[in-house]
Amino acid sequence: MFGFNQAPKQAATKEIPAQPGQRPVLIRSENLNKTYQMGEVEVRALKNATFDLYEGEFVVILGPSGSGKSTLLNILGGMDTPTSGQVYVQEKELTSFSDRQLTQYRRNGVGFVFQFYNLMANLTARENVELATEICTTSLNLDEVMGKVGLSERADHFPSQLSGGEQQRVAIARAVAKNPLLLLCDEPTGALDFETGIRILELLKEVNLTYNKTVVIITHNTPVGAMGDRVIRMRSGEITDITVNENPVPPERIEW
């Protein structure tokens, strides 16, 4: 095992410095490049991406379609490797991990939330969350997490008996219950109507604060940037801008 998540089993609200730069660095990315060779054509999906992610911060990565957001998220999540450059997670070099180490990292270190919830259709909401916690080492209390995402009453329902927003809540519970170092969310509101999407953003913010989890959202939806502690903007594979929001906007005040 690799000591990725040493936090206690119960949720703890911890005082954290307000400014991202005052928090400990969780992930350091240096000069990340990703090039795809498509026959004669080279696609440079990432160009010299250098940035840090801090413990307990809420980061929104914004960029239009094709700007390299998913490529970046997949590398941070240990699902893909860069063509060159390094990623360090708590000072361990992720980019030199063996396959076995990467599996442990994906299992224990990262909670994934996708646009389409990827739930097991033949398992109840609770069982979907339980399945994820069974294979990892430091999971949180299942019932507490189900309550936190507002699903105590729906825990025995199957995905087909749940609305899209409720299914995304299950997916968030599944990611959080593993008690990972960070949550990586790929267009988490992309399949939801506006109101439901806002509720999901509120839940992600609550998870961020309650469990002091680093949350990274990637989206092309510019207004969502207002809720981040920091916003990383991407275009054509490059990080064009990193800004600190002194006063992040609560999700209920975001409109699109």
Ligand SMILES: Nc1ncnc2c1ncn2[C@@H]1O[C@H](COP(=O)(O)OP(=O)(O)OP(=O)(O)O)[C@@H](O)[C@H]1O
């Ligand atoms: N497996 C692949 N093979 C070849 N090219 C790829 C591959 N994956 C991504 N690309 C290319 O890399 C670039 C970045 O893609 P990526 O999916 O990271 O962008 P994105 O910002 O996440 O886009 P979207 O919001 O549409 O998902 C695009 O030009 C894309 O076509």
